[in-house]
Amino acid sequence: MSNVQIMDHPLIKHKISYIRQENVGSRDFRAVVGEIAALMCYEATRNLKLQDVKIKTPICETVGQELSGKKMAVVPILRAGIGMVDGILNMIPAAKVGHIGLYRDPETFEPVEYYCKLPADCDEREVFVVDPMLATGGSSVAAIQMLKDKGVKNIRFMCIIAAPEGVERMTKAHPDVDLYIGALDDHLNEQKYIVPGLGDAGDRIFGTK
Ligand code: PRP
Ligand code: URA
Numbered sequence: 001m002s003n004v005q006i007m008d009h010p011l012i013k014h015k016i017s018y019i020r021q022e023n024v025g026s027r028d029f030r031a032v033v034g035e036i037a038a039l040m041c042y043e044a045t046r047n048l049k050l051q052d053v054k055i056k057t058p059i060c061e062t063v064g065q066e067l068s069g070k071k072m073a074v075v076p077i078l079r080a081g082i083g084m085v086d087g088i089l090n091m092i093p094a095a096k097v098g099h100i101g102l103y104r105d106p107e108t109f110e111p112v113e114y115y116c117k118l119p120a121d122c123d124e125r126e127v128f129v130v131d132p133m134l135a136t137g138g139s140s141v142a143a144i145q146m147l148k149d150k151g152v153k154n155i156r157f158m159c160i161i162a163a164p165e166g167v168e169r170m171t172k173a174h175p176d177v178d179l180y181i182g183a184l185d186d187h188l189n190e191q192k193y194i195v196p197g198l199g200d201a202g203d204r205i206f207g208t209k
Pocket of ligand 2: 080194195201
Protein backbone atom coordinates (compact mmCIF):
# COMPACT_ATOMS: atom_id res chain seq x y z
CA MET A 1 0.00 0.00 0.00
CA SER A 2 1.36 3.45 -0.94
CA ASN A 3 2.59 5.70 1.81
CA VAL A 4 0.94 9.08 1.10
CA GLN A 5 2.62 11.95 2.90
CA ILE A 6 1.15 15.45 2.76
CA MET A 7 3.58 18.15 3.73
CA ASP A 8 2.88 20.01 6.97
CA HIS A 9 5.98 22.18 7.13
CA PRO A 10 5.10 25.88 7.54
CA LEU A 11 7.68 27.00 4.97
CA ILE A 12 6.19 24.67 2.36
CA LYS A 13 2.63 25.82 3.12
CA HIS A 14 3.69 29.47 2.91
CA LYS A 15 5.49 29.04 -0.40
CA ILE A 16 2.65 27.03 -1.97
CA SER A 17 0.14 29.76 -1.04
CA TYR A 18 2.48 32.30 -2.63
CA ILE A 19 2.71 30.53 -6.01
CA ARG A 20 -1.04 29.88 -6.15
CA GLN A 21 -1.63 33.63 -6.58
CA GLU A 22 -2.45 34.64 -10.14
CA ASN A 23 -0.37 37.83 -10.02
CA VAL A 24 2.92 35.99 -9.35
CA GLY A 25 5.01 36.18 -12.53
CA SER A 26 7.14 33.45 -14.11
CA ARG A 27 10.44 34.50 -12.56
CA ASP A 28 9.14 34.34 -8.99
CA PHE A 29 6.98 31.32 -9.72
CA ARG A 30 9.95 29.36 -11.06
CA ALA A 31 12.20 30.35 -8.17
CA VAL A 32 9.69 29.36 -5.51
CA VAL A 33 8.80 26.07 -7.23
CA GLY A 34 12.51 25.25 -6.94
CA GLU A 35 12.54 26.15 -3.25
CA ILE A 36 9.46 24.02 -2.56
CA ALA A 37 11.04 21.08 -4.38
CA ALA A 38 14.18 21.37 -2.24
CA LEU A 39 12.15 21.45 0.99
CA MET A 40 10.01 18.52 -0.15
CA CYS A 41 13.15 16.60 -1.06
CA TYR A 42 14.26 16.95 2.54
CA GLU A 43 11.01 15.31 3.71
CA ALA A 44 10.96 12.67 0.95
CA THR A 45 14.48 11.47 1.79
CA ARG A 46 13.91 11.24 5.55
CA ASN A 47 13.88 7.42 5.55
CA LEU A 48 16.96 6.82 3.40
CA LYS A 49 19.31 4.26 4.94
CA LEU A 50 22.63 5.22 6.53
CA GLN A 51 25.74 3.26 7.37
CA ASP A 52 28.56 4.00 9.77
CA VAL A 53 31.79 5.28 8.25
CA LYS A 54 35.13 5.94 9.89
CA ILE A 55 36.24 9.54 9.38
CA LYS A 56 39.10 11.68 10.59
CA THR A 57 38.43 15.22 11.70
CA PRO A 58 41.30 17.68 12.24
CA ILE A 59 40.99 16.69 15.92
CA CYS A 60 40.60 12.88 16.00
CA GLU A 61 39.21 9.75 14.37
CA THR A 62 35.47 9.18 14.83
CA VAL A 63 32.51 7.36 13.30
CA GLY A 64 30.17 9.34 11.05
CA GLN A 65 27.29 8.25 8.85
CA GLU A 66 26.84 8.17 5.10
CA LEU A 67 24.02 7.16 2.76
CA SER A 68 24.18 3.42 2.26
CA GLY A 69 21.37 2.64 -0.15
CA LYS A 70 21.02 2.82 -3.89
CA LYS A 71 22.22 5.75 -5.96
CA MET A 72 19.48 8.17 -6.93
CA ALA A 73 17.92 9.60 -10.06
CA VAL A 74 15.44 12.42 -10.59
CA VAL A 75 12.96 12.04 -13.44
CA PRO A 76 10.84 15.12 -14.23
CA ILE A 77 7.69 14.72 -16.30
CA LEU A 78 8.04 17.34 -19.06
CA ARG A 79 7.52 20.15 -19.15
CA ALA A 80 6.51 21.35 -15.73
CA GLY A 81 8.55 18.77 -13.80
CA ILE A 82 11.72 20.48 -15.02
CA GLY A 83 10.92 23.31 -12.61
CA MET A 84 11.53 20.98 -9.65
CA VAL A 85 14.84 19.44 -10.78
CA ASP A 86 17.37 22.07 -9.69
CA GLY A 87 15.89 22.30 -6.20
CA ILE A 88 16.35 18.56 -5.77
CA LEU A 89 19.83 18.53 -7.30
CA ASN A 90 20.84 21.21 -4.81
CA MET A 91 20.10 18.62 -2.09
CA ILE A 92 21.33 15.51 -3.98
CA PRO A 93 24.03 16.75 -6.38
CA ALA A 94 25.14 13.22 -7.35
CA ALA A 95 21.71 12.21 -8.65
CA LYS A 96 21.39 11.51 -12.37
CA VAL A 97 18.53 13.03 -14.34
CA GLY A 98 16.17 11.31 -16.77
CA HIS A 99 13.32 12.94 -18.71
CA ILE A 100 9.87 11.67 -19.60
CA GLY A 101 7.82 13.76 -22.03
CA LEU A 102 4.04 13.52 -21.74
CA TYR A 103 1.27 15.98 -22.50
CA ARG A 104 -2.43 15.74 -21.70
CA ASP A 105 -4.63 15.39 -24.75
CA PRO A 106 -6.93 18.45 -24.47
CA GLU A 107 -10.04 16.40 -25.33
CA THR A 108 -9.54 13.03 -23.64
CA PHE A 109 -7.23 14.37 -20.86
CA GLU A 110 -5.22 11.16 -21.31
CA PRO A 111 -1.40 11.40 -21.50
CA VAL A 112 0.41 11.24 -24.82
CA GLU A 113 4.08 10.16 -24.72
CA TYR A 114 6.60 12.13 -26.79
CA TYR A 115 9.99 11.61 -25.12
CA CYS A 116 11.85 9.24 -22.82
CA LYS A 117 15.55 9.39 -21.99
CA LEU A 118 16.72 7.75 -18.77
CA PRO A 119 20.11 7.09 -17.14
CA ALA A 120 21.46 3.75 -18.45
CA ASP A 121 21.58 2.28 -14.94
CA CYS A 122 18.17 3.67 -13.94
CA ASP A 123 16.94 0.21 -12.88
CA GLU A 124 19.64 0.15 -10.16
CA ARG A 125 18.69 3.54 -8.77
CA GLU A 126 16.17 4.99 -6.34
CA VAL A 127 14.08 7.14 -8.68
CA PHE A 128 12.23 10.32 -7.72
CA VAL A 129 9.58 11.13 -10.31
CA VAL A 130 8.64 14.81 -10.09
CA ASP A 131 5.77 16.86 -11.48
CA PRO A 132 4.21 19.90 -9.79
CA MET A 133 0.65 18.72 -10.57
CA LEU A 134 -1.17 15.42 -9.95
CA ALA A 135 -4.61 16.07 -11.46
CA THR A 136 -6.38 13.05 -13.01
CA GLY A 137 -3.22 11.05 -12.38
CA GLY A 138 -3.01 9.98 -16.03
CA SER A 139 0.45 11.49 -16.63
CA SER A 140 2.12 10.26 -13.46
CA VAL A 141 0.60 6.77 -13.68
CA ALA A 142 1.87 6.50 -17.28
CA ALA A 143 5.33 7.89 -16.43
CA ILE A 144 5.78 5.42 -13.58
CA GLN A 145 4.62 2.56 -15.81
CA MET A 146 7.27 3.59 -18.38
CA LEU A 147 9.92 3.36 -15.64
CA LYS A 148 8.66 -0.03 -14.43
CA ASP A 149 8.70 -1.32 -18.03
CA LYS A 150 12.42 -0.49 -18.02
CA GLY A 151 12.98 -2.47 -14.84
CA VAL A 152 12.96 0.33 -12.26
CA LYS A 153 11.74 -0.99 -8.92
CA ASN A 154 12.35 1.76 -6.38
CA ILE A 155 10.18 4.74 -7.21
CA ARG A 156 8.92 7.73 -5.21
CA PHE A 157 6.66 10.42 -6.62
CA MET A 158 6.74 14.08 -5.58
CA CYS A 159 4.19 16.70 -6.57
CA ILE A 160 3.42 20.17 -5.24
CA ILE A 161 -0.38 20.03 -5.60
CA ALA A 162 -2.60 16.95 -5.92
CA ALA A 163 -6.31 16.37 -6.47
CA PRO A 164 -7.98 13.52 -4.56
CA GLU A 165 -8.90 11.91 -7.93
CA GLY A 166 -5.21 11.71 -8.91
CA VAL A 167 -4.12 10.33 -5.56
CA GLU A 168 -6.73 7.59 -5.80
CA ARG A 169 -5.72 6.67 -9.36
CA MET A 170 -2.02 6.62 -8.48
CA THR A 171 -2.35 4.56 -5.33
CA LYS A 172 -4.54 2.01 -7.15
CA ALA A 173 -2.24 1.74 -10.18
CA HIS A 174 1.06 1.82 -8.26
CA PRO A 175 0.53 0.79 -4.63
CA ASP A 176 4.28 0.22 -4.27
CA VAL A 177 5.11 3.90 -4.97
CA ASP A 178 5.22 6.36 -2.08
CA LEU A 179 3.66 9.78 -2.71
CA TYR A 180 4.99 13.06 -1.32
CA ILE A 181 2.41 15.81 -1.81
CA GLY A 182 2.87 19.50 -1.02
CA ALA A 183 -0.87 20.24 -0.69
CA LEU A 184 -3.97 18.12 -1.25
CA ASP A 185 -6.63 20.25 -2.97
CA ASP A 186 -10.38 19.90 -3.25
CA HIS A 187 -11.39 18.57 -6.66
CA LEU A 188 -10.97 18.79 -10.45
CA ASN A 189 -13.08 21.15 -12.56
CA GLU A 190 -14.66 20.26 -15.92
CA GLN A 191 -11.39 20.94 -17.75
CA LYS A 192 -9.64 18.65 -15.25
CA TYR A 193 -7.76 21.52 -13.63
CA ILE A 194 -7.13 21.28 -9.92
CA VAL A 195 -9.36 23.50 -7.73
CA PRO A 196 -8.19 25.78 -6.18
CA GLY A 197 -4.83 24.74 -7.70
CA LEU A 198 -2.49 27.22 -9.35
CA GLY A 199 -3.53 27.05 -13.01
CA ASP A 200 -1.31 25.51 -15.69
CA ALA A 201 2.03 24.79 -14.03
CA GLY A 202 3.99 24.50 -17.30
CA ASP A 203 2.69 27.81 -18.62
CA ARG A 204 3.40 29.57 -15.32
CA ILE A 205 6.96 28.17 -15.06
CA PHE A 206 7.90 28.92 -18.65
CA GLY A 207 5.76 32.03 -19.24
CA THR A 208 4.02 30.54 -22.26
CA LYS A 209 0.62 32.15 -21.65
C1 PRP B 1 0.42 18.99 -16.61
C2 PRP B 1 1.20 18.67 -15.36
C3 PRP B 1 1.14 17.17 -15.31
C4 PRP B 1 -0.23 16.89 -15.88
C5 PRP B 1 -1.15 16.57 -14.75
O1 PRP B 1 1.20 18.82 -17.72
O2 PRP B 1 2.50 19.17 -15.35
O3 PRP B 1 2.14 16.53 -16.09
O4 PRP B 1 -0.66 18.07 -16.54
O5 PRP B 1 -2.40 16.18 -15.21
P1 PRP B 1 -2.94 14.70 -15.08
O6 PRP B 1 -2.67 14.24 -13.67
O7 PRP B 1 -4.41 14.86 -15.36
O8 PRP B 1 -2.27 13.85 -16.10
P2 PRP B 1 0.66 19.16 -19.21
O9 PRP B 1 0.07 17.94 -19.82
O10 PRP B 1 -0.21 20.38 -19.14
O11 PRP B 1 1.98 19.42 -20.00
P3 PRP B 1 3.09 20.57 -19.82
O12 PRP B 1 3.83 20.26 -18.53
O13 PRP B 1 3.93 20.38 -21.02
O14 PRP B 1 2.41 21.91 -19.77
N1 URA C 1 -2.08 20.45 -15.16
C1 URA C 1 -1.80 21.66 -14.62
O1 URA C 1 -0.77 22.27 -14.96
N2 URA C 1 -2.66 22.18 -13.74
C2 URA C 1 -3.79 21.54 -13.36
O2 URA C 1 -4.54 22.07 -12.52
C3 URA C 1 -4.05 20.29 -13.92
C4 URA C 1 -3.19 19.75 -14.81
